[in-house]
Amino acid sequence: MTTTMSGPTTVECAHLDWRDDLDDTLVCADVADVTHDVRSFVLRPAQPAAYRFQPGQHLTLTVEMDGQPVSRCYSIASSPWRPDELTITVKRVPGGLVSNWLHDHLRPGDPVTVAGPLGRFSTAHHPAEKYLFLSAGSGITPLMSMLRTIHGVCEPVDVVFVHHARTPADIIFRDELRVIEAEHPSIRVVVVCEDDAEHERWTGPRGRVTLPMLLGVAPDLVGREVFTCGPAPYMEAVRGLLSQAGASPDRCHEESFDLATGIAPVARSTGPTYTVELRRSGRTVECDESTTLLAATAQAGLSLPSSCQEGMCGTCKTTLVSGRVEMNHAGGIRPREIAQHKILLCCSTPREDLVLDA
Numbered sequence: 001m002t003t004t005m006s007g008p009t010t011v012e013c014a015h016l017d018w019r020d021d022l023d024d025t026l027v028c029a030d031v032a033d034v035t036h037d038v039r040s041f042v043l044r045p046a047q048p049a050a051y052r053f054q055p056g057q058h059l060t061l062t063v064e065m066d067g068q069p070v071s072r073c074y075s076i077a078s079s080p081w082r083p084d085e086l087t088i089t090v091k092r093v094p095g096g097l098v099s100n101w102l103h104d105h106l107r108p109g110d111p112v113t114v115a116g117p118l119g120r121f122s123t124a125h126h127p128a129e130k131y132l133f134l135s136a137g138s139g140i141t142p143l144m145s146m147l148r149t150i151h152g153v154c155e156p157v158d159v160v161f162v163h164h165a166r167t168p169a170d171i172i173f174r175d176e177l178r179v180i181e182a183e184h185p186s187i188r189v190v191v192v193c194e195d196d197a198e199h200e201r202w203t204g205p206r207g208r209v210t211l212p213m214l215l216g217v218a219p220d221l222v223g224r225e226v227f228t229c230g231p232a233p234y235m236e237a238v239r240g241l242l243s244q245a246g247a248s249p250d251r252c253h254e255e256s257f258d259l260a261t262g263i264a265p266v267a268r269s270t271g272p273t274y275t276v277e278l279r280r281s282g283r284t285v286e287c288d289e290s291t292t293l294l295a296a297t298a299q300a301g302l303s304l305p306s307s308c309q310e311g312m313c314g315t316c317k318t319t320l321v322s323g324r325v326e327m328n329h330a331g332g333i334r335p336r337e338i339a340q341h342k343i344l345l346c347c348s349t350p351r352e353d354l355v356l357d358a
């Protein structure tokens with residue numbers, strides 16, 4: 001069987017059952033240390049199957065903690081050239097509930113609940129001849145999936161990849177980045193560290209991201225399709241620098257899982273207010289047209305499943321039984337699910353009285 005995927009790539013895979021989604025329980029097949037606080041987890045289907053996904057997309061993992069399901073998004077770091085297994089690369093972070101749980105508990109042979117693939121942060125959605133990839137810390141993972149994909153087929157595109165790490169000991173995929181750069185004629189990787197590691201002095205470029213540094217490695221920056229991923233302060237800095245350089249916002253794409261905690265409080269609104277009937281909860285709440293359904297239900301004391309609150313992870317997905325909403329999602333729901341009247345509560349506001357299957 002020959003299957004064509006998004007972008008100029010073709011995969012031959014004669015015997016596998018191809019699937020477009022993996023809302024399923026996968027099995028952890030391998031765990032490998034990448035740095036002192038970063039680990040890769042290889043996930044495979046219980047029965048042989050191949051998954052279609054685009055490089056840069058993410059998965060939502062749900063684990064049970066104290067009897068409660070907790071969900072978080074993780075980018076797929078592997079490339080679609082390995083459709084029978086998906087790798088997520090996770091950094092242990094202070095207070096990182098699911099990340100730390102994965103480090104402490106997920107071992108080969110263990111099942112894990114996964115939904116996805118989700119998201120539009122992908123070169124497959126924005127094909128170009130020249131790219132600028134910018135990442136910091138574990139923000140490297142979706143860009144690594146894109147880089148591995150381009151390298152895997154020696155795609156004839158020009159990539160400048162600037163990655164920021166705290167110290168040389170924190171450089172994720174350090175050896176592989178070197179190999180990819182050496183093997184692909186038009187991929188250039190620049191790693192920048194803020195400081196030395198305890199046992200290694202960094203001899204490469206240092207410091208935080210600045211416009212002179214970006215223009216130094218990519219003088220044609222405004223002509224490139226830009227993908228950025230990292231912690232919120234880094235993203236904000238890069239956003240300002242790209243704007244200062246005159247890069248078109250339409251060509252600058254970003255993703256960050258450095259998300260707010262707690263559901264945003266409801267702001268006072270003077271617009272129309274609608275009733276929202278929650279069939280399964282047996283409750284009816286009021287919600288105005290500028291308040292998300294998730295915020296309105298939280299304010300009414302209801303605890304509905306949610307995670308990212310940015311329309312990315314799909315955790316708050318529910319069925320709209322009747323009524324009309326405005327939904328501004330960020331790839332956390334598929335077109336066919338929208339056609340089946342599914343909505344994301346965290347990024348939907350009412351335009352009529354509603355009935356929800358929630």
Ligand code: FES
Pocket residue numbers: 305306307308309310311312313314315316317332344345346347
């Ligand atoms: S909470 Fe993540 S999509 Fe709504």
